[in-house]
Amino acid sequence: MQIVILADAIQIAQYGADLIHKQISAKPCSVLGLATGSTPVALYGELIEANRSGVLSFQSVSTFNLDEYLGLEGSHPQSYRHFMNEHLFKHIDINIHNTAVPPGNAANPIDACRDYEARIEAKGGIDIQLLGIGRNGHIGFNEPSSGLTSRTRVKTLTQATIADNARFFAEGEYQPHLSMTMGIGTIMDSRKVILLATGASKADAIKATVEGPLMASCPASALQMHRDAVLVLDEAAASKLSDREFYKHIERENQKLLAQLGI
Numbered sequence: 001m002q003i004v005i006l007a008d009a010i011q012i013a014q015y016g017a018d019l020i021h022k023q024i025s026a027k028p029c030s031v032l033g034l035a036t037g038s039t040p041v042a043l044y045g046e047l048i049e050a051n052r053s054g055v056l057s058f059q060s061v062s063t064f065n066l067d068e069y070l071g072l073e074g075s076h077p078q079s080y081r082h083f084m085n086e087h088l089f090k091h092i093d094i095n096i097h098n099t100a101v102p103p104g105n106a107a108n109p110i111d112a113c114r115d116y117e118a119r120i121e122a123k124g125g126i127d128i129q130l131l132g133i134g135r136n137g138h139i140g141f142n143e144p145s146s147g148l149t150s151r152t153r154v155k156t157l158t159q160a161t162i163a164d165n166a167r168f169f170a171e172g173e174y175q176p177h178l179s180m181t182m183g184i185g186t187i188m189d190s191r192k193v194i195l196l197a198t199g200a201s202k203a204d205a206i207k208a209t210v211e212g213p214l215m216a217s218c219p220a221s222a223l224q225m226h227r228d229a230v231l232v233l234d235e236a237a238a239s240k241l242s243d244r245e246f247y248k249h250i251e252r253e254n255q256k257l258l259a260q261l262g263i
């Protein structure tokens with residue numbers, strides 16, 4: 001894992017957007033895996049800005065979102081489809097038919113999960129998967145105890161995740177307790193993973209992800225086995241890492257090497 005520790009959320013958004021920008025520049029028909037939650041919103045802002053200024057085009061890009069609430073129509077204001085339309089898709093030149101979010105309203109969610117996997121495979125797999133992280137170490141909606149080789153499927157949400165996400169729902173509004181999510185195996189198949197985390201509330205999850213054992217109790221710890229996972233953290237999210245000075249040292253050395261090589 002590459003651990004990048006930056007000063008604040010703005011730098012994190014810029015760093016993550018730059019990785020995605022480079023990916024699309026190198027391969028205009030890139031397949032992106034996208035995430036919801038509050039953490040990636042600033043990164044999406046950076047991508048929108050780059051698209052508006054004409055330096056980045058999404059015309060040939062395809063996207064697959066990590067997850068969706070089961071039982072919500074895409075038009076529901078709390079659905080992740082709606083979130084993606086509002087925070088990214090409607091502001092950029094992407095073909096909306098090339099954007100996929102698990103269909104939370106599918107008549108047969110089990111078949112729909114299988115179909116989602118097949119659609120990712122038909123596109124040649126995901127080039128870059130963007131991730132946030134839950135306070136309990138979940139990625140997508142892979143809650144603790146998720147199989148480390150799991151595929152897209154229906155998952156029950158923990159009470160902790162339901163409580164964390166309650167802030168997006170109005171008082172008394174129906175809040176789903178089930179989701180459709182890419183599995184950990186699906187995420188691990190991505191050629192590159194970028195996980196963003198900000199704030200002290202994520203510090204325990206980041207500690208377990210980076211320095212804990214590989215275990216289903218912390219689903220993000222599976223990234224220890226990924227060949228190209230970059231964790232982009234602010235100081236607060238990194239605050240419980242025992243070796244954080246070493247991770248900063250590695251980054252400085254990497255930067256020096258890249259500068260020497262003119263990359």
Ligand code: GLP
Nearest residue numbers: 036037038039132133134140141
């Ligand atoms: C939800 C999403 C996750 C996201 C998490 C953290 O549970 N399914 O993909 O990482 O929330 O959200 P936030 O970035 O708002 O802390």
